Amino acid sequence: MTPKKDLFGIRLPGHPSLQLNTAVPENRAHVYDLGFPHRRFTITEGQVKYKLADFDASLIVHDAATDHGSSGGILIDDSGKVVGINGYIEENLNLNSAIQSKVLESLLNV
Numbered sequence: 001m002t003p004k005k006d007l008f009g010i011r012l013p014g015h016p017s018l019q020l021n022t023a024v025p026e027n028r029a030h031v032y033d034l035g036f037p038h039r040r041f042t043i044t045e046g047q048v049k050y051k052l053a054d055f056d057a058s059l060i061v062h063d064a065a066t067d068h069g070s071s072g073g074i075l076i077d078d079s080g081k082v083v084g085i086n087g088y089i090e091e092n093l094n095l096n097s098a099i100q101s102k103v104l105e106s107l108l109n110v
Helices: 101-108
Strands: 030-035 042-051 059-062 074-076 082-090 095-100
Touching: 030 059, 030 082, 042 095, 059 082, 082 101, 095 101
Parallel strands: none
Antiparallel strands: 030 042, 030 074, 042 059, 059 095, 074 082, 082 095
16 A cells, blocks of 8 residues: 555465556557446546656546546556556546556555
8 A cells, every 4th residue: 555646556366467568658559448436347448648758747648438436447558568557537528547557666666
């Protein structure tokens, strides 16, 4: 648990961990939003719209549909690797953001 980042992780013995892709995804790259809003598993497809890494925010803005309650879910690429952790939803613009997995990697290595 990292209170400052509001992230929680769990390791299950005997189960493989998901791999991280810490490279910044390209614009228009396909991504998949996995979440568990309202106690139901969801997966939606979208594209990376732009990245805010240039502003040191380490955010990926994408258009994969993200339901309220899905924040904290993962954003994966075509190879099944985690590229981000979903966060903010902008309903009026149909844009969502994810914290880049390089931020997650730095937390896991603490």
